[in-house]
Amino acid sequence: MKEPMCRALFLLPLILLLSQCGAGDPSFVRLGDYECDAGEAVIRHLIKSIPDPAPGLPKEYTIVKALDLRATDLDFQRRFTDLGLTFVSAEVLSEQEETHYPINPKSGMSPIMLHLQRMKRPDANTYEVDAGWAYKKTFDQRSYRARKTSDQWTVEEVAKLDGNATP
Numbered sequence: 086m087k088e089p090m091c092r093a094l095f096l097l098p099l100i101l102l103l104s105q106c107g108a109g110d111p112s113f114v115r116l117g118d119y120e121c122d123a124g125e126a127v128i129r130h131l132i133k134s135i136p137d138p139a140p141g142l143p144k145e146y147t148i149v150k151a152l153d154l155r156a157t158d159l160d161f162q163r164r165f166t167d168l169g170l171t172f173v174s175a176e177v178l179s180e181q182e183e184t185h186y187p188i189n190p191k192s193g194m195s196p197i198m199l200h201l202q203r204m205k206r207p208d209a210n211t212y213e214v215d216a217g218w219a220y221k222k223t224f225d226q227r228s229y230r231a232r233k234t235s236d237q238w239t240v241e242e243v244a245k246l247d248g249n250a251t252p
Contacts, residue, residue, distance in 0.1 A: 110205070112205040112207045112213075114204040116151055118204075119204055120158060120161040122233075122238055123214070123238055124201050124204065124214070125164050125238075126240050127201065127240055128148060128199050128216075129240075130229065131216060131218050132199070135197065135225075138221070143171075144170065144171070144196075144197060145172070146171065146172050146199060147173050147196040148200075150201040151202070156176040157201075173189045173191075173196055177189070184221070195220065196220075197219070198220070199216075199218050200219065201214065203215040210232055210233040211230065212230070212231040213229075213230055214228070214230075215229075217246070217247075222249070224247075224248050224249060224250060225245075227243070227244065228244045228245075228246055229243060
């Protein structure tokens with residue numbers, strides 16, 4: 086008689102704890118899903134809207150995701166080959182000793198970092214995305230809404246979050 090009662094007393098807090106766990110945020114987007122069509126549309130929008138941070142110098146780009154700046158897959162970077170830009174994986178970047186800027190060890194250049202910081206999906210055809218770019222000390226972070234209309238994605242700016250870049 087004691088044993089079933091002890092089990093019940095042990096299981097009761099566990100059941101109460103689990104009952105408090107909900108389904109989570111239904112708009113949550115897994116990190117692996119940042120490299121989707123909506124993420125691509127936002128990155129393309131960033132590339133079009135970046136003011137030239139170093140006029141006259143050649144440019145390289147790298148794409149990262151999440152707050153901890155994880156490298157995106159090469160397959161995702163290949164989606165942008167039609168732009169004719171040079172992309173380098175964030176995985177191969179090193180740090181310049183004097184400035185601590187990221188640097189491509191092959192070219193010696195600091196790439197423009199394109200960053201998908203946070204994504205939510207409030208409905209099947211809409212993503213809310215915090216994204217930005219950085220080049221050395223210059224950066225810009227904004228909130229965007231990406232919407233699927235028929236067969237294409239449109240991106241609109243919702244708000245400026247942070248940054249020191251001048252238009």
